[in-house]
Structures are given as C-alpha cells and as structure tokens.
Amino acid sequence: MNIRVATLNGLCQLHIEGEMNIYTAAEFKAQLLPHLAEPGELEIDLSQVSEMDGAGMQQLLLAKREATRVGRTLRLAGHSRAVLEVFDLCNLAAFFGDPLVISNSAAS
DSSP states (O other): OEEEEEEETTEEEEEEEEEESTTTHHHHHHHHHHHHTSSSEEEEEEEEEEEEOHHHHHHHHHHHHHHHHTTOOEEEESOOHHHHHHHHHHTOHHHHOOOOOOOHHHHO
C-alpha cells in the first residue's frame, strides 16, 4: 500500500494505492492518525484501492470515529470497485455518509 499526501487550502488529501487489508492495516493506521490531529478537512481518496477486506474496513471505521471525536471533517472519495463491494457486503455506506461515486477505474 502506498499513501500519497497532498494539502491545499486547508484540505488534506490522502490518496491510497494498493491493498487495504490485514497486512497493511497497521501501516495505514500509523500514517492516518497524525493527519487527524491537524486542523482542516481530511479526504481519503479510495479510487486506487485494489483490494479491501474486513481489516481495511475497520481502519476506515476508525478514521471516521476518530475524526468525529476530534471534531474534524472526514470525507471518503473515489470509491474503487473493491471498496464498493465491501461497503455493500457490510451495508455501511450510510454510516460514512459520503456519496458513493464510482471512479473510472472501478467502472471497468
């Protein structure tokens, strides 16, 4: 898993590339938590997530819970096909409250 970070006008964007699973969960958490402590909005771009399992979903649940706890806005964007499948399986799309927009890579 690779995480690219871009910040512009108070919006911190985390671009996740690769797998979000039990093997990458600790790495994701370690890279995510410092960004939750910063001011401004946070967006996680999931368009390049190639695989997601329950551990990956748990990390997104953690991110949402921690953002809410510290009063920070967190959005999920660009849901890949792998992410959409897990959201559908777990029936958690409404929990996150973000529009489920299928990226071009997920549509093919």
